[in-house]
Amino acid sequence: MRPRNGATDQKSRSFIEAARRGQIVQAAIETLADVGYAKASFARIAEHAGISAGLISYHFGHKAELFQQVVADVNALMDGWLTEHIGDAGTYREALQRLIEGFVLFCDSHRAHVLALGQVLAGIGGQENGELARSQREQSVGQLEQMLREGQEHGEFRDFSPRLMAVTLLGSIEAIPAELFARPGTDVAAYAKELSMTYDIAVRRSRLSRITRA
């Protein structure tokens, strides 16, 4: 009867414990995507995983801890996916395009993950516990912002507020899961392509400006 391990992840973690935690997090993700944040109780998650509800308490202790793990897992998965997808883009324009396309494709192939992430961040967002949601958002915006700013400094992007553009872009891509859910028949590849092109138009230095600048 030991676990109670929150952040103290001192490499002590038996094989079986790691497996259980993974199973529970996965079940939580699917349950969140199915029934939403409000109805994602330990009982429902446990039922979905085919285990006892008390077992979740044993491995996670607090409910917030489980949801933090959900956020962390989905985040790590998405980061890896996007990093791989951006790859060795030669220009900032290309990197931005690949980022957008990569995200759309990720939403398509990991719908439950993205829906679950949204549910958790929205669910805990209104309260003072929303520290997680706020820092999460700030981090996403910050990364995009920096990328856009560097693109400007390299003369690839026109003059705009990187912060505003980052917020705007983030909103656009966060709206995608809902759209794919509302219209399951959407041609995802075409969607990705057109969205990235739209933002390319919005951020790139105009042809006339480029002529002027040269």
Place this chain on the structure above:
Amino acid sequence: MRPRNGATDQKSRSFIEAARRGQIVQAAIETLADVGYAKASFARIAEHAGISAGLISYHFGHKAELFQQVVADVNALMDGWLTEHIGDAGTYREALQRLIEGFVLFCDSHRAHVLALGQVLAGIGGQENGELARSQREQSVGQLEQMLREGQEHGEFRDFSPRLMAVTLLGSIEAIPAELFARPGTDVAAYAKELSMTYDIAVRRSRLSRITRA
């Protein structure tokens, strides 16, 4: 002891009942904005309004009914605001710009309303009850989509998928409340201006195309 009136709004509604309903809805909006969907219980809303909790049950019966009214009220307010703000725009480009700027200004001057709306739609979104959230979203997207399509037909906008652009734009403007909350010091007028300009760039027919077309 009669009310129990859901949709049956047969113009019978005493002055005092209408006033109470309004007061309760207003308290619900402020409570939702304060503590979020999950913690917006009858008890808390009643406390915020300085009335008994049972009184809410008397006037609304179901909790969903109250939240529907919240959505309806905020929606009506926003529709009126936007309609007035768009006014008699001469071109679709101008109408789109005014729409975007109007929305940003609305978010700024009605933060509680917008936050509450988001909380309700997100809170009930995951479940099968999400009918409301879905139809609400579909309606918003639909209106934007039609406006964009007409702009294309009039030759003001370039060739893009109106549906995708509508979803993208909706995401961008729905992200604004969170940004204003995260950075209270934002220059809202400047934000509105630059966002509308950004989308103008994204949707308008390019100068070269216009030359080609002429």
Place this chain on the structure above:
DNA sequence: CCATTTCTTGGTCGCATGACCAAGATTCTA
């Protein structure tokens, strides 16, 4: 093989919630 640790179950506990109700207060109406 046995002793110890880890894992799992099923159950109880207190708490918050939405719905409901009986009774009193208030307003309306004739």
Place this chain on the structure above:
DNA sequence: TAGAATCTTGGTCATGCGACCAAGAAATGG
């Protein structure tokens, strides 16, 4: 003003929740 309709309160009720616990099952390792 008297009676009826409406409004409001405070309370009870069943439900579902997260947390916790005791006891047994399973794995571990000496």
